Amino acid sequence: MKTWLISLLAMLSLLATGCSKQEEQTMEQTQALNNIAEQYVKLILDVGHHHPYYIDAYYGPEKWKDESTKKPLDELLIRNHDLVNQLAATQVDASQALRKQFLDIQLKSVDTFIRLQQGEKILFDDESLGLYDALSPTITEQELDAALAELSLLIPGEGELNQRLNTYKSQFVIPLDKLDTVFNAAIDEARKRTKAHIDLPENESFTIEYVTDKVWSGYNWYKGNNFSLIQLNTDFPIYIERAIDLASHEGYPGHHVFNSQMEQHLVDKMGWIEYSIYPLYSPMSLLAEGSANYGIEVAFPKDERLAFEKEVLFPLAGLDATQVNTYYQVQDKLALLSYADNMIAKRYLDGDIDKEAAIDLLMKYALSSQEKSTQRIGFIEAHRAYVINYNLGQDLVKQYVDRVTGEDDLDKRWAIFADLLAYPKTASMMAE
Template sequence: MRAFLFSLLMLVGACTTAPDDVTTGHPGVAPDSLGAIAESYVHLILDIGELEPGYVDAYYGPAEWQAAAKAETETAAQLIQRAAYLSSRLADLDRNGPSAMTPAEIQRRKYLIAHVSAASARLRMLSGEKMSFADEAEALFGIRPELRPLESFDPVLAEIDALLPGEGTLTERVTAFKSHYVIPADRLQAVMDAAIAECRARTVRHITLPANERFTLSFVGDKPWSGYNYYLGGAASRIEINADFPIYTERAIDLGCHEAYPGHHVYNALLEQTFVRERGWVEMSVYPLFSPMSFVAEGSANYGIDLAFPGEEGTAFERDVLFPLAGLDPSTADKKAQLGALTRRLARAEYTIADDWLAGRIERAEAIRRLMKYTLADEAKATQRLRFIDTYRSYIINYGLGRDVVQAWVERQGPDRWETMETLLSSQILPADLAP
């Protein structure tokens, strides 16, 4: 009866009744299960989504669960109590010993533990708790980033300086060079359509997608991001591209792979098919943005660019297909590719900048100046990037660090990288599982 009294106290303390809470398996009480806990987890995530708009990135479970969440009026403190109770239920499953579970169930429990922990951390942040950049990243995404001194990136800047000599600052020279590869607005649709079609063609050679998978594409503005995939369920996505800033030819490939094939669209479609449709594991019907799931999602989406266009194939596709569609001169395509490879090595510099900015150690003007120097973005683009950092904070680690960790893990598994990628995209693998 202790479990019953504990659950009753939790309900009274929260001043609300969670529609799916069950008691743990003490004598005379129905035993708990991963399935029941998974339902409680989904309700928790949906309720947090009502507290923080945008927290739920995708949901395609029962509509009545979402309606119940909209009817809730719980505070962050009350939701923290529910998260703690969920964690205790997951811990109580050890009573029967890990050997009582199949390997898939052991991983499922690990997945739920990690995601409930991340949800609790996000709720504490919403309640006012302050964390350092690295602590926050580890609490939300399950991996701790290294914050390198900015000076360690100076040798890369020197290589770029040698590649693009001339007058003006390095950022000005890079901006001027890249201006020759901006896709004209009246050709943007055709170029994006061609890039996404090629990304899809290269993906379906290796990964079998759900028969009804599909997406819509639109161009938007006034967003802190460059592209976004809204997964709608039923193997459908809505992809939006921010057209406020210049879109370069290589970004058409990047966005096509990252947002669609084999990136976010494929990831969500395979998760839905594997877990929700085939196994009935309801926890995968909801995607909390600030969770370990995002590290795998963003990392695999970025690695998917290299997987789909290995070596020089991206440069060749730009030169032979995208440049003519965009009406651009392909004569310096190889130099452009060199610049892209060097710029990629600067990706983690913004973690250090974000750490200083979010901790209040530098002023806004200094944060923008550092972003301009170490990401080689002009002032408008650096300002937009700071807006992204303000909005998503330590989420930024999921791109560069995520790509590097996913790439290293995939390449350690063996020569068939596409097969390994499909395994990753159809799994509950956590960031901690990807570490060497």
């Protein structure tokens, strides 16, 4: 059944059987939000004509997409302001409060995005707060230097740490002819673990493609009806730990599950059409990327991950499984450097350093090769403040789940995590 009919049929049913004043009021509020939601979806479709990546997924009415055209940015900005005002004037009860709040935050991010497309210069912190409802913490080079010093003790050899690390990691590259086998084993295990805790639709599925010439390492293209296309970029070596990372992040319980849960619970069941479109540069992405990263440790607690790597993935890749524990000690230290991306992106995009200096800083603090660092700058140029969604998003989701769970109970952790995927919250909503 068409999702836009769900709320209408529910209202007609209540009218036919008789309903209380409170029920009538709730119906009126629902209809008002549905009208704003429809205008919101059509607005996002129109804004999408101004940027090739803005609409990451859409599975609403095809007619709306077909009717969408490229309109002047000034006109779109006015429409967005009108929707913000309409929403503010719409009174809702407690059952509709979260829906209204999420729509309001999403709409306000559209304002920032349109102004960026108009060429307005917006500082990194203002952009991240405007687009993603979150502000990355300040990190200093002194803090990163301390993490480098700890890491240096674990990496053998002499010379620059960047070169030593890449030499060390070269023994953990998945051979290309074994990549598909290793990745499928990882994603099958991730799916099995996720299905044990989250009720996935029977028809959910995905296809894997291996691609080149991209600024990202992996991408999930959600197509609707519980189907995803997962692409892995083979431009650079894929290290063994990335098998579980990518399988969980792009697939289970990451992007594929996140989008499927929203479609199942909010679009199909509730008729909330605003969730049928996913604007990439919006607060939804902080939760999407953050939950996808945090979902790795939910699906694979550390001891279980090490055991699976040692017993299954290392042998499938033809790698020395006796090195698992040492290798993951290195990975733990590398995690201390995760906010270097945000610091470097902020300095570069705010004009404090040039491209060459940004690449040098990535080589020093992200410990990537010059070629890989150049690719990363390409990602930052293309997606700007989006980089905060991975590390900050992961930390905010973890803090939220830890706070709500209140104890070290894996089943409860899964339950809270699954609820967050099915009923999304932005950064500020998670902080409440």
